Amino acid sequence: MAAIEIKALEKDYKDVKALKGLDMVIEEGQVYGFCGPNGAGKTTTLKILVGLVRATSGEASIRGIDALNDGVEARKHVGYLPESYGMPRWDTPRKFLTYIGILSGMSKADISKRIEDISGEIGLTDNLDRKIKAISKGNKQRIGIAQALIHDPEILLFDEPTTGLDPIGRNDVLDTMREYANKGKTVLFSTHILSDVEKICDTVGIIHEGLLIEEGSPEELRKKHEAKDLDAVFLKVARHG
Ligand SMILES: Nc1ncnc2c1ncn2[C@@H]1O[C@H](COP(=O)(O)OP(=O)(O)O)[C@@H](O)[C@H]1O
Ligand SMILES: [Mg+2]
Structure with missing residues (x-):
């Protein structure tokens, strides 16, 4: 499937x-x-x-x-990371992620453990208890990713x-x-x-x-279009539609 x-x-x-x-x-x-x-x-x-x-x-x-x-x-x-969205600026990532976990129907104990695990994996641990408004763009993206992963x-x-x-x-x-x-x-x-x-x-x-105009592994596409990289493939196919 x-x-x-x-x-x-x-x-x-x-x-x-x-x-x-x-x-x-x-x-x-x-x-x-x-x-x-x-x-x-x-x-x-x-x-x-x-x-x-x-x-x-x-x-x-x-x-x-x-x-x-x-x-x-x-x-x-599905875990979904939107292009951009507002997070509660005055809350901490831990609180925000707990809220998202509750919305997914998880237990508080599962949520706590999962927050620790994911944060370790994606490098969010040091920022878990800071206010979101004080967190850099790169680390905000980590919160967005953690949000998408929370329910595994x-x-x-x-x-x-x-x-x-x-x-x-x-x-x-x-x-x-x-x-x-x-x-x-x-x-x-x-x-x-x-x-x-x-x-x-x-x-x-x-x-x-x-419309999907091209599909394959990166290598297949490079070979097919005799291109040195995907940028070159892209310029070829997107120009000609
Ligand atoms: N809510 C909307 N109302 C009207 N047109 C929209 C809306 N959202 C997207 N579009 C149009 O649909 C097309 C595809 O947009 P989008 O899916 O956002 O493309 P991408 O994510 O690849 O940049 C664009 O022409 C965009 O202007
Ligand atoms: Mg887009």
Whole structure:
């Protein structure tokens, strides 16, 4: 069974056709890099998968569960990192993460343990008890990631997790995603930073104007387009659509 399956997915925002019949299959245990220029439809796709945006037509499933009509059940398997969101500035990460854990139906004891474990893994421990407003952007991203991991989901959907981070922060986030997939879980993340994709992805999908125009392993795509790196692949395929 695929972790995620998307078929003929379309989304119209009034007169904007954001998705024009997207087809994607993401196998379990993979890191899948979802690449495309601004406005290509990446955020829309991820939001449809978590039920924040309603699809115009098409199908999407998560571990075989219909994500469009049985979203509550499908979302139990998913950890989602939005492109940006507000966190309670006056609370500490520990309090915020506890709150998110309670919303997922976890027990207080499970939440405490999980917060300690994840924080150790992603480097949040030293900031767990500071006020969020005093925490740097890179460390705020770690809180966002911890929030997505709290209920130990099978599938991660991360929307531009490395954008705006310094090289150390970016590497930490990439490592976290790779390690998660190495445990047999599945990671789908959007980005326009192709060097990040090259580092950790098993499969790359390039979305352009609401359609998947290229897919394969980084190596396959480089060979196919006789390109030295994915940037060169991207320029070739995105220009010609
Ligand atoms: N709420 C919205 N209302 C109208 N148009 C939108 C809305 N959200 C996104 N769009 C449009 O849909 C297209 C895809 O956007 P998006 O999914 O955010 O792309 P990406 O994440 O790849 O940058 C863009 O043309 C964008 O302007
Ligand atoms: Mg986006």
